[in-house]
Amino acid sequence: MQMTNVVESGLLHAFVMDGRGGARGLAPEDLEGLCLEEGESLWLHWDRGHVQAQRWLRTASGLSVFSCDLLLEDATRPRVLTLDDEQLLLFLRGVNFNPGAEPEDMVSARFFADSRRLVSLRLRPLHATDEMIAAWARSEGPKTPSEALLYLAESMTEKLEAPLTQLAEQLDELEERAEADERHLPEHGSLLQIRRRAAALRRFLTPQRDLFATLSRSRLSWFVADDTVYWNELNNRLIRYLEELESIRERVALLLEAEQQRRSEHVGRTLYRLAIITGLFLPLSFLAGLLGVNVGGMPGIESPYGFLLVCLLMALVLAIEWWWFRRLRWL
Structure with missing residues (x-):
């Protein structure tokens, strides 16, 4: 099985899931008149910024104008919408591992799903799709659109652990330096960078946690029986990540407070010494002036x-x- 990557049409990947853990790739011309067999379902992955992708979505996808407008919005937060009780719109954020990008500069992935089809859109490369294609090559991939949606969400969530671990390790190093030498002042710029990155991650993960909780209670007919259990597990995992981010934020606040206190103590000691010196030499200055x-x-x-x-x-x-x-x- 080869990966379809047709940049000219805006179609990045097109696969038909066979319902047994495998999938076959499609070319853009294969989509017209495509008939799915029993148990098969379709996944299309588009470049959201491509004109051809936008045209296909509005004219050939069969989606409503409302759905197309939401999927093509310039900026949106993580959210989930159920349409007609049989269709799902899902907007997720993932860590940006593209070259030259900061992890907290999140990538956006947007999904439309129903019982036989999953349509995903992205603006910047999303590594989770490559992992799903590799799983299909081993005949271990998702079998249905609901499983594919869950697979991508789980893969994007798992990648959050790496930047969280990196932030925690940087903070551990700063704390160890501060504890080893009481006169050592934490690097103010590093602390502010850690706090900024933690805040950026937390801003997108909080609504994403809520939508995972919503999906864990979903009763869509085309969801696999145990899908809600896995959505609930993703919700719990995000809760743990958010708790870790809150802990990082509190630790940064403590280090900044300790830094401010040490700076204040240093300034106080300096002013005290200057006051003592002034007190010692003030009478001498008076005598010198008098004489x-x-x-x-x-x-x-x-x-x-x-x-x-x-x-x-x-x-x-x-x-x-x-x-x-x-x-x-x-x-």
Whole structure:
């Protein structure tokens, strides 16, 4: 079985599922007049940004204008819609593993499904589809549109664990450095980046968790008997991921708080030292200013030991101040 990849038509993959775990690939010209045998179902995967794909969806797919408008929206959040109790619209987000992209820059996948057909659309490459095609090559792939939909959702959900683990490991390293050296300040930029990535993931996973919960309660007639159990498992997995993201957010907040506290303590110590130095030298500055007044009658002007006596006097004042500060426990 070869993978169909016809970029000119916007059709990325076309497969007929045989109902036994395998599938055969189709070319775009095979779609016209296609008749499915008993137990077979169709999967079409389109490039949403391609003009030919948009034209096919609106003119040849048989979908309603409402469904086409939703599937071709420029931006949308994870959501699920049931149409006429027999059709399903599903919008999911997955981790972006494409070169040069950040994982939290999520990729969007949009699905239309009924009892004999699954139509999926994407704008950027989605690795989950390649895994499903490989499973069909081993005759271990999904057998029906509901299983294919579940397979893609599960594959996209599993890939969330890698960026979560990466965020947790980065945070562990920063915490270990902070604990090993109390004077070490966490890297502020790194903490803000971790918090930003966690917030971006959480923003899309929260509604996705809710739609998985909705699908776990769905009673569509073409769902396989145990599909709801697997949707519920995906819901539980996303709950665990969201709890991990919340934990990461709290740990980042604690590190930022510790960073702010250490900076405040450092500034406080610096200001305290400056205040002590100012306090020590303020009387000396007063004496130097007083003795520097250029008027008649200043003592010691004619004495060759005048400067030495002034220095000794200042040293005595400094010693008295030092003793007094030590007694007050300011030093």
